Amino acid sequence: MLQQESRNFIEKNGFWRLGVEPSKIIYTLSDNPWHDNIIEYFKRGIQTQTQLIEREKPVFAADLFHYVLGTLLVVPQSDIEETTVFNITKYILNLQESNGSFAFYPTNPQTEIAQVLKGQTLPTDIYSTFYALGILDMLGVMLTENQLEKIIDWLSEFQATSGWYYNLYWGNTQEHLKLQNEVTLQTLCAVSLYNFLNVERDWNPILSAIEEGLAELLYMGPMQQCLQTWEILTCDKPPTTQMINTVQEFVVSHYEVESGGFYQYLLERAKQLTGSGGKYIARYKRDQFVPHVCSSYNALQILSLFLPYSSTLYDFWQSNRSDISEFFANQSPSSDDGFGIAVRIAQYSEPFGPESTPLETLMILASSAMIEHLDEICNQLQKY
């Protein structure tokens, strides 16, 4: 299915995004009851993205990264047209600024959301640069040493004294008021870029920021992003006891027994801290609150990092493994063959944001391999 050359390219990117080796994902594909839908979803997705590019319509670097990764995982390479690779490569290279960074989106007066970016030059950011480099890497395009050095110089400007990375141009809110995933995902992308480019720095400010901030996290995504950053920087160094306690309490408390899925956040805690001081908690009762694919998969990623250090999580996994596995197996594709659970607000009829996304479809695709990976970790732990 996948030639060795491409396999090497996606190995790093796939692992970074999904926390499990792409070869294992490919191996479990045929067992997935929805594999035809998933193949169709990524085939059609990459085709649509390419058509938009050909028509000079903008596509997002984040979406493109996930579509390219999914396509390389499930579509036979012979089915991927050379023009597709050429057009995507050209498009991404056109997103590059002279300082080496990449934009998340091309500014184009014809675009429907042009007013948001009105008057801006290429809107570059940390995460979009990571996604763009990932795409180029997966498609076998190498940047020059000079370009890579520029990126390293550019990236260093975004580290705050607190240790976190973020881009004040797009989000100039004071750090303590920022939405958590802005800080944690940008930092993970920055660290992944350094890792990708084999750059060594003083990581202590980031590690301290994570250690100090972990207990304050409200969301599964940011928690996973912090722990993955920690893992990249410490290379298997054991986490502190306090971190282990925080993580195991977080994971267990976000688990929903009925569905086998994990919540992105705990309703009352998140709403009290972000809403109106907890005064009107009764109002939230009508808000719809369900475990999501992202948060559930992120929980598995956290488990894969912490099972060796936490007997609580080890026991938790052993007790709930089959229900968690069922949660992923029970997901069915939406009309576009993709996967995802809609976010709903109060009783609005329409889902808030997209129902299915390429990232969630990748997570469904990778879930069997991830569950096997967790079983392997447990087997290893049993042996020792």
Next chain:
Amino acid sequence: MGPYYKALGHINVDAFLQRKNGIISLNLTDAGMVRPISQNYYWETDTSSKQVSLCPIHDQTKGKNILIPQFINLTPEAIAFIGAYDGDGNKTNNIGFAQNNPQLQDFVSKGLQVLFGDSFHSDVTILEDEKYFQGEDVVAQMTIIKEKWITQGRPEEQITDRELQEEVLLQKYASQYSNVLSDETIKYVISPHKGAGAPGKSAYEIIRNQRNSRSFLPFLLAIIKEGVNSILQDSIGSNEITWLGSPLAYHQQYLDMKSYIESGKCCYVTAGGEIRRYEIYAEQGQLFEPHIGQSNLLWIQKPNGQRFAVPVELPVSPILCLMLGYYLAEGSSSKAAYFTFRERYEQNISLGFNSSEEDTLRVFFSGLDVLFPNSRHEIITGWLVKIGGKYFPESITVAEKIGIPLARRGSKGQGAAGSIEFTEAVRDWAIAQFPLMQEWIDKFLHIEFTGAGIPRVDIRCAGFPAQFLAAVICDLLFFPESIEEFIRDR
């Protein structure tokens, strides 16, 4: 209501209750929620006095009965009341209205009085943030009150801060509502969470509830829903609601715009303290613009400002009155500024509207068409989606699904979302949820994180007609006697 306007239709309460067989059951959509509401009533109609005796039934037992008119005239004020109550009135518990502007509170109280007469006493709750009492002026006021009480013989040690705070609020309230204090019970809610930004800043709000009216709220909401639907559906008549003509167009009276503008009533005060008046740029037929046409239009402008077209005869029609009522509740202008902008400079007079319901947005657009015929594309400058803090968790979940960081601007996070992927996703949601916004897709601006409320559409308009609209609302709804000479019969 005042004698200045002729009714545009009426509600036959007896026929309404007959069709429902006394069983009111409706799904009320409000702030993104669908609230099922139901209540059974027993009623008797006295055709000679034209009054309906209405009483709720609980567990087969009749409750307190009240008298309401058999026929409720749908005057312009009554229709505006429907819009204002639907926008800002209580949808649960007792009938009531939260608003810090006394004139608007009185306007709604009068509307309720048309329906319910003196059946209910008012319970008033005055809300304020604790920070307000830290302001220099307020501290001084509390000191004066305390000294006065000591002089009157009260032991100093028995005077609490809470008592002083309540007295400050009572004095403020009494100065605004001096004529309605006698039969009201006043409660105070002083909280650190009311939303005042800094010491001395106020988050003053008055909630005026009709005591023991809870069982009659379903009846009121059903009447309101019925009225709004009949206007939106342009339905001339049924047994229960009869309009004298098409609710979207019919009018008995109109505002003679030429004499109204020439009278100078359409004026405002500039930042420099000068009084300026809207003036006529071109009269009917003198100016032709292809997309607007020329018939029945008057072109007006602020001195040296942008000209815009208004009807020569502004029809006082059901749809206009409903729009003005909703605008009182959901419009972007400060309510207090309506009553002062002709005497002093008011920064907060603007033209804009926000809503979480498609029907309300439709009423706003239709009303704009009446006020500014065929010009709404020039009047509306853009729209955005506002998301309150309560919905940040859902917003972060969307960002996580897409795989992007969710950034926002403004040092306190009160500004626009900086994440374009999220912006596009939420814009697409807004168009799916409110399909009429599709027409305005090119004018979409951004997502704004602000307040605490549910994601909703916020429409921004040009500034040049803002004071014009404020003058029209103020004069048509609150001071119709002041424009009696410009109101003409068809």
